[in-house]
């Protein structure tokens with residue numbers, strides 16, 4: 001199977017390839033000396049796992065970031081000199097894009113183990129025999145909020161106007177955008193996603209709009225931008241609030257005229273891509289603050305759609321947790337049976353600030369870390385919710401405190417006259433006497 005090949009990006013003078021062949025007897029390795037060569041190889045055949053030997057710190061950061069963002073569906077492993085770890089920027093890049101890293105010199109056994117694990121994970125994700133157990137439109141859950149979302153998705157899929165999706169981070173905005181694309185007449189066309197916040201501002205224009213040969217140093221060949229490459233399909237612009245103002249103007253022109261100018265071009269080209277934008281910040285506030293163009297906001301928000309945060313669809317938690325567990329239980333390398341009742345209770349009690357992405361991360365970590373056959377709330381890193389008995393006890397104590405204060409206040413207001421205080425509190429005289437007994441307040445009446 002083609003995806004079983006390993007893509008290895010390795011500068012020619014790094015000497016890393018020899019170590020790699022020792023670590024990986026029998027595995028097909030596609031080697032590229034540059035990111036451009038790697039892109040050409042990936043255009044010809046997809047790979048599930050990629051290795052960056054001594055590339056981080058050598059290849060220009062922004063280009064590497066864009067390359068890795070484009071291929072974020074692959075598992076990437078870095079092999080690098082220890083000195084790279086001293087750089088904050090490189091550590092950030094690694095944390096964002098890599099599944100694992102090794103320092104030079106390579107320990108072949110450890111590298112073989114890492115790659116084997118990642119190929120295993122990729123095979124699981126590919127394995128169509130696994131029941132996907134996804135809900136309609138690929139969106140798990142049946143809470144009223146999710147049902148409403150599905151209806152809205154079906155409606156906006158019928159037309160081609162821009163859609164603006166708002167939702168907290170990790171709540172499923174990209175998933176909703178994919179569902180719109182799949183349900184639309186453009187389903188056969190490409191779905192191209194870009195995170196506007198992840199691309200350096202000086203590169204975003206050429207990424208979105210493409211460039212002509214000679215447009216800038218290093219532009220040795222013309223290249224179509226992402227909008228052009230989404231022609232006939234959908235372009236998903238995530239974190240649209242991060243788009244620099246100059247590019248906001250270019251995007252507006254594209255939305256109005258359906259044409260774009262590649263960087264360095266003198267003539268426009270037409271592009272037929274539907275735009276779906278998403279933001280976790282309130283764009284109206286960004287408009288009021290002057291960081292987002294008002295005309296673009298109105299153009300984009302023709303069809304607004306809100307993805308609810310996970311805490312507002314607790315009814316979906318169990319189905320989501322079960323589906324995530326089913327997809328990743330194989331990572332444990334042994335048979336796990338599911339969650340304890342305590343784990344389910346803790347998940348319901350937690351507020352999920354990172355939404356479904358956080359749920360996925362916690363369950364994946366728990367699958368690897370748990371000792372028994374069932375995942376507990378500790379494995380998930382969640383606090384146990386208060387015991388029902390403890391809650392009842394606390395409620396009882398609060399009620400008694402409140403009752404005692406109410407009786408004391410009423411007696412004070414009525415100069416110790418029990419009948420009047422009882423009338424004021426709306427209780428009978430006998431109840432009032434019972435309360436005086438209970439709280440030892442006779443001396444005050």
Ligand SMILES: Nc1ncnc2c1ncn2[C@@H]1O[C@H](COP(=O)(O)OP(=O)(O)OP(=O)(O)O)[C@@H](O)[C@H]1O
Nearest residue numbers: 138139140141168169170171172173174175356357
């Ligand atoms: N209802 C759902 N059913 C199944 N998977 C979901 C659901 N909602 C979210 N997910 C999964 O959660 C993860 C995060 O979702 P997604 O990337 O769509 O969120 P997002 O809102 O676009 O995040 P960000 O704001 O960080 O870009 C993805 O793996 C997605 O498949």
